[in-house]
């Protein structure tokens with residue numbers, strides 16, 4: 094069983110090949126509420142330039158770009174499998190040119206300085222190797238008045254999941270706010286979202302997420 098959890102943890106970190114494709118589909122369902130709450134916090138508007146880090150298979154991109162034809166969306170993910178799936182899933186938008194995907198790590202983005210007014214990321218912070226470098230990179234690509242939205246499952250929930258002992262760095266609400274505020278971001282608000290409990294290994298586990306919105310100091 095532990096080997097299976099370890100393999101699943103590795104797929105959640107960077108979905109790869111056939112199992113990665115399945116993991117992408119699984120995440121769309123399991124993380125649906127979080128992704129919809131993230132988009133609500135991003136509040137996509139006409140002329141927004143929105144960057145997402147770690148969009149998985151890009152299932153929710155349509156919920157952003159369908160809001161207004163002038164919205165530009167870029168997704169960066171370090172999984173080749175997720176880039177391929179995202180491009181297939183959003184082929185129409187990629188063809189028109191308002192959606193692009195890049196194979197890139199969060200701490201080294203192939204993007205110009207000050208080029209996005211909104212940057213969001215859902216369920217990726219656990220895997221950032223260097224959170225300070227990553228936040229500096231976010232600051233670099235965001236416009237001066239740009240917003241950062243980070244969405245996570247907080248530590249007290251993640252700790253109850255058997256996969257998270259394999260390579261996940263977990264954050265409580267306080268730890269996430271401290272990380273952002275000590276790295277040039279001012280936290281604007283944080284919203285705790287309750288989700289229905291789920292059965293994990295025969296026991297009901299509390300589920301929920303945290304949406305933190307910040308701007309540059």
Ligand SMILES: C[S@@+](CC[C@H](N)C(=O)[O-])C[C@H]1O[C@@H](n2cnc3c(N)ncnc32)[C@H](O)[C@@H]1O
Nearest residue numbers: 107120124147149170171172198199215216220
């Ligand atoms: C757990 S999945 C979350 C997918 C989606 N955001 C969701 O919440 O359903 C993490 C995604 O982020 C990507 N990812 C993880 N760490 C990353 C990093 N440091 N840089 C770029 N992408 C990363 C993975 O490849 C994967 O597609």
